[in-house]
Amino acid sequence: MKRSSKISLVRIGVTVFSVAVVTPLQAEISYQFNGFGTVAVGKVLSGDVADPDFVSYKCPCFITDYNNGGIYQSNDGWSIQEESRIGAQLNVNFTDRLSLVTQVMARAVDSELSLEWAYLSYDLTDKLTLQAGRKRIPLYFYSEFQDVGFAYIWLRPPQTLYGWEASNYNGANLRYTENFSDWSMTANIYAGSETVDDAPYNSLYDSVPQDSRWDKIRGVDIELNRDWFTARLIYMTSENSTTERPDSDAFYSPPTDQTVLGLSLNADFGDWFVLSEMNLNKREDKADGLTIRSPASMVGAGYRYGKWTPFVSWSRFWDKSNNLELYEPERFTDTSFTLRYDINNNSSIKAQINRLQDKSLYNFVGNSTVAAISYDFIF
């Protein structure tokens, strides 16, 4: 079911593309084909946990990717399937102002194709762009290019922040860019919805397959940049609901109201750089009077020494529940050390050690030390 729905989305993309190809609006249609990939192996080196059985996983275990369900388990050897992936993107420029962006991902963890981007973009003016279709939710600083390992320093962005049920949405957005004196700014508003069939996120917490829905997604993100300084502010609301399969029409009602507020502050001095991100996710289940606040934060620093970049980061996810019987908070800190080596302008190798300390109020993944090595490339 999951496969067929994803394939059908790909089919829509291919159809849109074919229509675009067979109806040349004018002679100047241009195409760009690009891609990227990551081959990664990782392993839980050591750890401890009160009860080794968590859902269907053997712990201490380490969730590499909440969106797609990647997890290193204690009984596994070096595993290549949790984080390895490849993406291909086709941009079709119909005119100077109108273009189509399509990106498809294949991940070893689910061995199927997923359509990450498929949208039409139209420049209303030089500064204002209207886009509609399927996009990534621009929730965190790295959310939109989380799959492109070559574009960031970590082997994977800290999952203390980068992990919820939905990572994409179908909808529309309006983007505005402006330069004033030494500052450049991009502001974006968006709206849409997303239903994830047999959500990998949910399967990390429950053995019963579930569909997950983020409805009425409304959000804004603003990025400011000046020389070495970058700040990004986001606000998003949505109405979240789930249903247990196969009863896919019976989403729980009323939905849970989700509000997310986030701030990133980055400083890049060429050799030294500092990254930080703070986020507050609030989920209100009004039917049960349950409110969960999940502040998450991250701070990291690195130094570029020629082709080598050592980097350390610390991050924390800290649930707070107003009803411990209904919801037991998940809490953990994750400290990581990354060493990146740029092989050339198109590829790099990274090695990363994570130390996760699980302080959840229920039996979650346990404490673990995890090692991973990746080869990231673009083409």
Place this chain on the structure above:
Amino acid sequence: MKAVIIFCMVLMGSAHADIVIIGHSSNTNSVSVEELQRLYTGKSSSFANGESALPLNLGDANALRTSFDEKALGRSSSQIKAYWSKLVFTGKGTPPKEVSTEAEMVKLVSSNPNLLGYVSSTADLSGVKVLLKIE
């Protein structure tokens, strides 16, 4: 021996140190380093007078590309590639078009008032105007 090689590389480096930013002979704009950085990182797409500006780049294999990235943009070529891969794979931008030689760069820029390029100061600059010199 190693010291001699390094010394020679330093000498060669200094001989080719200057990069000139070139525009069409009719281009009346001056370009500051900040504007150049914006144009080459996709943050701006117009000259000071508001006319559309299309930057051209040299290909990866060209040594001048590396020194342009480092001296004009202040980043290593690998960092610039990582920056563009973020924009490309989120559909937010397309990197400057690439040409393989400085001669081709001069030829293209001399024929289109919207183009912007760079070559070493020792190159044949006939038909183009120097908008900025980077040492």
